[in-house]
Each structure stands twice: as structure tokens, then as C-alpha cells.
Amino acid sequence: MKRKIIAFVSALILFISLYYANKIVVASYPYVREIKEKSLTDNAKDYKTTQSEHFIVRYTPQDEKYVPLVLKIAEKHYANVTDDLGYKPHNKTVIIMYHDPEKMNRDFSLAKGDTAMGLYLNGAISIVSPELWISPGQDLERVFEHDGPIVHEFAHLIVDDVARGNYPVWFTEGIALLEEYRENSFVWGEGVTADKPYSLKELTYNFNQLDETLAYKRSFEIVKAITDKYGMQSIRDILKCLGKGLSLNDSFYKITGVDLEKFVDSLK
Ligand SMILES: [Zn+2]
Structure with a gap:
């Protein structure tokens, strides 16, 4: 019994410190x-x-x-x-x-x-x-x-x-390219197509090792698809959640009620 309580308390401490660690990083x-x-x-x-x-x-x-x-x-x-x-x-x-x-x-x-x-x-x-x-x-x-x-x-x-x-590289690149598109009608990697589009995991953990044009293009397409479906307000809201220390997946879910990985996989 006691052991269980100790395990519970240390799990709680771990949870709280992980939760606050991100907040502290974000705050400083x-x-x-x-x-x-x-x-x-x-x-x-x-x-x-x-x-x-x-x-x-x-x-x-x-x-x-x-x-x-x-x-x-x-x-x-x-x-x-x-x-x-x-x-x-x-x-x-x-x-x-x-x-x-x-x-x-x-x-x-x-x-x-x-x-x-x-x-x-x-x-x-x-x-x-x-x-x-x-x-x-x-x-x-x-x-x-x-x-x-x-x-x-x-x-x-x-x-x-x-x-x-507090954001993955692909997300800021996607937003920067979306703004270029909205402001200057500039479309990144127009006419270039991938055999198999990059997954969320590849973009998140491997961005710099991917083919540059295709990785930027995929990032742009995902961010554009988010705004097509949920509007620019969703990007503003997600950025605010990130600023509070939430992960991108949690931020996206909080604003749209949808799992980000599923959303990305649904885009061809
Ligand atoms: Zn950039």
C-alpha cells in the first residue's frame, strides 16, 4: 500500500515537473x-x-x-x-x-x-x-x-x-510560406510533386534531413489546409496555446477537436 502511494506521488511529481518545465522554458x-x-x-x-x-x-x-x-x-x-x-x-x-x-x-x-x-x-x-x-x-x-x-x-x-x-520548424516554415502566398501569391515548389508526402513525424523529427523543396512544400500545404478548414483564427489560437507551453498536437486538438496526425494523414 505504502509503495503504491510512493509510486503515485512520484508519478505526480514527475507529471507536475514536466508540466511546469515547459511553462518555465516558455516563460523565460x-x-x-x-x-x-x-x-x-x-x-x-x-x-x-x-x-x-x-x-x-x-x-x-x-x-x-x-x-x-x-x-x-x-x-x-x-x-x-x-x-x-x-x-x-x-x-x-x-x-x-x-x-x-x-x-x-x-x-x-x-x-x-x-x-x-x-x-x-x-x-x-x-x-x-x-x-x-x-x-x-x-x-x-x-x-x-x-x-x-x-x-x-x-x-x-x-x-x-x-x-x-515552442514550435517545430515545419510549422513556422508553413506559416511563413502561407504568408508569402497570401501577401505575394508566391507558391513554394509549384509543380513539384512527391511520390509519398511526408508524414507529421518525419516533418517534426527529421525536417533538416528531408528533401528541402518537398519538406517546405508539405509544410505549406498542411498549414494552408488548416486555414482552409478552420480559418486564420485557428492559427492565431494555436500560436497562443504554444506560447502557454502546450505541444503543437495538444494545441491543435484544443482548437479544432481533431488529432493533428490524423488531419495530416488525411491530406494527399
Ligand atoms: Zn523560413
């Missing part, structure tokens, strides 16, 4: 992130700074001519993205514009050789100068807005803020 996340954000922006402390109502751009002199464009596109999509995701950042969002992608990768701790056009990490956005990926013959503003990283990375920042770091 903004403070930890703020410290990390400072060290990221310190990397660009010699850069020039220009701000608009909601954004701060840091840049080197050779990119000064692109600053109005970056701020224009960021401000243009600010209202829609913050409405969609139900949250406005408390501070201005920092965008660091790099003319040296190698430095960007080093500062944002991306593996060497893996060059991205934009990155989000710890509360700060980095982008590669448009000069390095848009050729002079192209329509600079149209290409930068449609194919550029601003909406995508800003969506990552909001997800991270609301969910307090």
Missing part, C-alpha cells in the same frame, strides 16, 4: 532571446541605421540606395501579416542588410556554404543585399517584393514571439 524565453538578439545586432554595430514606423534597417554604405525599398516593402505588408497572425511586436523589428553573405552566415550561425537570401534568428532578421541576387535588367521592386525574404522572415519573427520558441 523572451528574456533569453533578448540577450541573444543583442549579440546578433552587435555584429552589425558599425552599420548605418535608418528607421520607419515599425522597422529598423542596418546596412553598409554600399547598400544605402536599397534602404527605402526595404522599408517600403516591410511597412507595406506589416498590417496584413500582423493581422493574420494576431500579434504586433512590441519593439521595432531589426533588419540587418548584408553585402557579404559569408558574414551573414557567420553572424546568424548558418552552416558554411548554405546561403540563404534571408534568415530569422533570436528576434532579428537578416537579408542579403538585393544587389547580389537581383540582376540590373530585372524590375527591382517587383522582384524584391515577390521573391524576396521580407514577408517570410517577418512571419517567422511573429511566430517566435507569440509561441515563445
Whole structure:
């Protein structure tokens, strides 16, 4: 009898500590992130700074001519993205514009050789100068807005803020791609098809080992299917549950009454 009580009590303690551990991680996340954000922006402390109502751009002199464009596109999509995701950042969002992608990768701790056009990490956005990926013959503003990283990375920042770091990679990528689709009609991996779509487990535990295009595409399709069926409000609600420390599966179930794995499996 006594043994049973001890077993029960230790199970209870384990349960409570697991429950609160996640809450503590989630609660302390903004403070930890703020410290990390400072060290990221310190990397660009010699850069020039220009701000608009909601954004701060840091840049080197050779990119000064692109600053109005970056701020224009960021401000243009600010209202829609913050409405969609139900949250406005408390501070201005920092965008660091790099003319040296190698430095960007080093500062944002991306593996060497893996060059991205934009990155989000710890509360700060980095982008590669448009000069390095848009050729002079192209329509600079149209290409930068449609194919550029601003909406995508800003969506990552909001997800991270609301969910307090508590989300799988595929979910934030799906939301970022959904925002690109809603804002710029950009469809990731259009025309590319998988023989067998990735399962929720593969996306959750193996995202970085999967085929990049197919993994992003599947993430986009799942998030889009969630909003098609349950509306954008469901995404806003799920993000809030994540921010309270619930897992994605529990959050999804709480908002929709449906098991996430079953929902994903039902999508072909
Ligand atoms: Zn992304």
C-alpha cells in the first residue's frame, strides 16, 4: 500500500515537473532571446541605421540606395501579416542588410556554404543585399517584393514571439510560406510533386534531413489546409496555446477537436 502511494506521488511529481518545465522554458524565453538578439545586432554595430514606423534597417554604405525599398516593402505588408497572425511586436523589428553573405552566415550561425537570401534568428532578421541576387535588367521592386525574404522572415519573427520558441520548424516554415502566398501569391515548389508526402513525424523529427523543396512544400500545404478548414483564427489560437507551453498536437486538438496526425494523414 505504502509503495503504491510512493509510486503515485512520484508519478505526480514527475507529471507536475514536466508540466511546469515547459511553462518555465516558455516563460523565460523572451528574456533569453533578448540577450541573444543583442549579440546578433552587435555584429552589425558599425552599420548605418535608418528607421520607419515599425522597422529598423542596418546596412553598409554600399547598400544605402536599397534602404527605402526595404522599408517600403516591410511597412507595406506589416498590417496584413500582423493581422493574420494576431500579434504586433512590441519593439521595432531589426533588419540587418548584408553585402557579404559569408558574414551573414557567420553572424546568424548558418552552416558554411548554405546561403540563404534571408534568415530569422533570436528576434532579428537578416537579408542579403538585393544587389547580389537581383540582376540590373530585372524590375527591382517587383522582384524584391515577390521573391524576396521580407514577408517570410517577418512571419517567422511573429511566430517566435507569440509561441515563445515552442514550435517545430515545419510549422513556422508553413506559416511563413502561407504568408508569402497570401501577401505575394508566391507558391513554394509549384509543380513539384512527391511520390509519398511526408508524414507529421518525419516533418517534426527529421525536417533538416528531408528533401528541402518537398519538406517546405508539405509544410505549406498542411498549414494552408488548416486555414482552409478552420480559418486564420485557428492559427492565431494555436500560436497562443504554444506560447502557454502546450505541444503543437495538444494545441491543435484544443482548437479544432481533431488529432493533428490524423488531419495530416488525411491530406494527399
Ligand atoms: Zn523560413
